[in-house]
Amino acid sequence: MSIFLRLAILLAILAVVRSELPFEIDDPVFYNTINDESYRLPEDLDPLEFDVEITPYLNATTDKEALTFDGFVSMRLQALRSISTLVLHENVREILNVTLFNESGSEVELSPGNEFERDRVHHFLKINLRDGLSLTVNAIYRLVINFIGNINETPLSRGVFRGIYRGSDGREQQVFPCFDEPGFKSVFNMVINRPAHFTETYANIIGDRVREVFNPTPRMSAYLITFHISEEFTVIASNNNNTHPYQILARPNAQGQGAYALEIGPPLTTWFDQYLGIEYYKMEENMKNDQIASPDWASGATENWGLVSYRELRLLYEEGQTNALDKMYIGTITAHELAHKWFGNLITCRWWDNVWINEGFASYFEYFAMHEVDKTLELADQFIILYVQSALSADSGTSTRALQHTVNSPTQVTGHFSGISYSKGASLLLMLKQFMGESTFKKALNYFLLDRSYKYAVPSDLYNNFQKAVDEDEAIPANISIASMMQYWVEEQGYPVINVDVNMDTGLIKITQERFFISPSAAATEQNWPLPLTFTTGSSPDWDNLKATHVMLGREYEIQKEPGHEWVIFNVQQQGIYRVNYDIVDDVFALMRSGRMTYDLGFQVLDFLKKDTSYYSWYPAITGFSWLRNRFRHMPDTFREFNAILLDFVNAVVSELAYDVQDGEPLTRTLNRFYVLQFACEIGHEGCVSDAIAKFNAYKENGERLSVNPNLRRHVFCQGLLNGNYTDWRFMYNRRQASNNQGDEVAMLRALGCTTNAEDVQAVVLPAWFENVLSNLASYLDEDGLTDMEQWLRANQESVAGAATGLSAIASSRSSMQWGTDNASAVLRAARGSAAIIVPTTMLMLISVSLLLR
Ligand SMILES: *[C@@H]1O[C@H](CO)[C@@H](O)[C@H](O)[C@H]1NC(C)=O
Ligand SMILES: *[C@@H]1O[C@H](CO)[C@@H](O)[C@H](O)[C@H]1NC(C)=O
Ligand SMILES: *[C@@H]1O[C@H](CO)[C@@H](O)[C@H](O)[C@H]1NC(C)=O
């Protein structure tokens, strides 16, 4: 297959599936690379209120170009300093004119011939007063700007963009000159002049052109404004409640797919109202709570205040088509976005250096709020494998970033909307909750929200309000302050691993901590974290008490327990952000990679997987095994042998789960089968492969009557095509063209990528967001592919956006192969189980412990 064909198909797949990654939720998209504070607006003005009027032209008229809009903005500003140049953000097509008035309506003279300057690098608009004039401190001014905007073709361009859905519509993220930093908040009064034959415009708050005037918004940051104009988008589900409205909007042919989103949204809102003590529908008069499904939204979802935008995959549910994982994500992402109404919209991080204040809370509630609405999803437990373990993984390198991290340029800002802000932020909140207890945690959140409503927040606001609550409740030891504990976690990168040494005769437990690095060669640091400790012992096992009994300050710590031969397990239920130098599956893989545990020992511990069939063991196990396996792909003999060894591990879990979904089984069992069968088929499990081919053929021959269960489609379609011919590929391709469901399309796109036949893939088109997926691509290629890709990128460096990212991904892919070459024999020897080694008693304990944990 040529590099271009690979590129085409992989990009198409990645473009669709990238939204499945837990962290790519609602990053605003920015460009540019310059790194300095010149990107920040001066804090000279307080933007109190905006009147905005937009008139879009999708078709050309006698005096308007197609895909443009006329814009008018009038802003009420309070001067905080006596300045003679006003600076704000602007990134529009053309500024027509700018006028400034004082409070009594007289024009303030601007510099003749140089009224305004446009700084296209920083997207600044600078307005110059006439020589000798300056603003009066505390006085109110009105700034009026007439401009023309572009309607862009792709959702990744900033501003208004046009979306296509077998029809057409327009939508936007940011559109008018404004103060585009989260710390600036204003009231927005929007007016939209839509073509008369379009459907009602859905905008933040609320109703031949129709002039639609929206209710004033709450005082809010400009990045949260959105509106949507289209010919036919419509309400596909509504609770028909005038005081607490909740609506699902989508293209009309998605009718019937909004019921699940509507089923969970209102109870989630009510749960937040009660838990946080501030009611959503009282945040402002006439609050709307609309959720809109966009066929090609740039991220998973975005938390615009009255109108949350989602990819269709993340909001629409269709019985018989949507798989259990996508259905779960509809719930968790809705909870994430609704949590933002309080954490992000009502209070907002002052600047993106602390974006974790928005994203950490939203990610925490993504699981813990949805858990309260549907406990059968086991989200409080899944939080550990999906968020805590991914935080531990994301934060284990030498160059990770602290939660609070200086960012200035748009690229730096985008980069900080990364795994750590979400997963470590959320994990820290869980640890904090367990430390003080839930009732104090809840009280502290309410204090924090009341204190900073309609304002920005910095970490010290959080610490002070938490301190107030823990003091009142005497919830933590009096000699530990919230600020001193939290600061360390927020301002330091990384996290600790603890070593535990128990003297069975005296009962003295000695604990030491140091920073955990995944790389064995990383240099140790002096860091030590204030660490709330939980543990339980063999003589009185208690897996439910998650409240810390000790706080470890400093590098070493001792705890005296009763003497006696018994096991001691720290970090009960993995609620803390640290690893223990013996623990369950996720830790074993990390400890082996980091050189803290030998492969021999690691695989002896992992041996319990040959009998264990739990989702909570297998999810991290598949991640860990796949990590190793991907490093052996370039060595066919090793790869084959490793696959054969892995078959021994999966046999038990495959036969326990079997090949079909049973009605009424727990969600985690369905998810476990979903992942385990993909893995088992991939490593060549015969039963898995032949069952998949049988299902694929039955489906092909009998059509929808024998449709494949959506929770089995990924591996069934993939195996069907891997073992099929062009006719099979064509069948799947046609089926995809006819699909009305994005989740189902993802399953088919993935399957289309499974094929090994070059001529099959010609028809797949390159998606627009090329740059974003280049870096993922390298990890899918072998050395030949890497060489092709490298040559192609080097030859096209000028024209390919993100060529540098692609080249660095190639380098990291090569180093993975090197790792495989260097470690293959040690890993294989350990995996074969041939090494003779004595497993310490604590390890053996672990096997029974991991059984107890469920
Ligand atoms: C633009 O023109 C097309 C066809 O000429 C028409 O179907 C569509 O409704 C027009 N759009 C607007 C906004 O008038
Ligand atoms: C500014 O431009 C708008 C739109 O072209 C026009 O209607 C208005 O008269 C202009 N105002 C001034 C002060 O030039
Ligand atoms: C606005 O400007 C006019 C003309 O310079 C002046 O007479 C008036 O006092 C100003 N109003 C305020 C509130 O400063």
Ligand SMILES: *[C@@H]1O[C@H](CO)[C@@H](O)[C@H](O)[C@H]1NC(C)=O
């Ligand atoms: C609207 O929703 C609220 C909150 O759930 C509920 O108390 C009220 O009864 C509902 N009103 C109607 C008319 O259904």
Ligand SMILES: *[C@@H]1O[C@H](CO)[C@@H](O)[C@H](O)[C@H]1NC(C)=O
């Ligand atoms: C805090 O107080 C507890 C007793 O309440 C004591 O055991 C501990 O050593 C103290 N820690 C510090 C850092 O002073």
Ligand SMILES: *[C@@H]1O[C@H](CO)[C@@H](O)[C@H](O)[C@H]1NC(C)=O
């Ligand atoms: C693919 O295989 C099926 C039988 O398995 C056969 O009927 C069909 O003609 C083959 N198609 C091609 C293009 O070879």
Ligand SMILES: *[C@@H]1O[C@H](CO)[C@@H](O)[C@H](O)[C@H]1NC(C)=O
């Ligand atoms: C594994 O590979 C790394 C990197 O190539 C190397 O530094 C390390 O020594 C290897 N470990 C073993 C146990 O061979």
Ligand SMILES: [Zn+2]
């Ligand atoms: Zn978010």
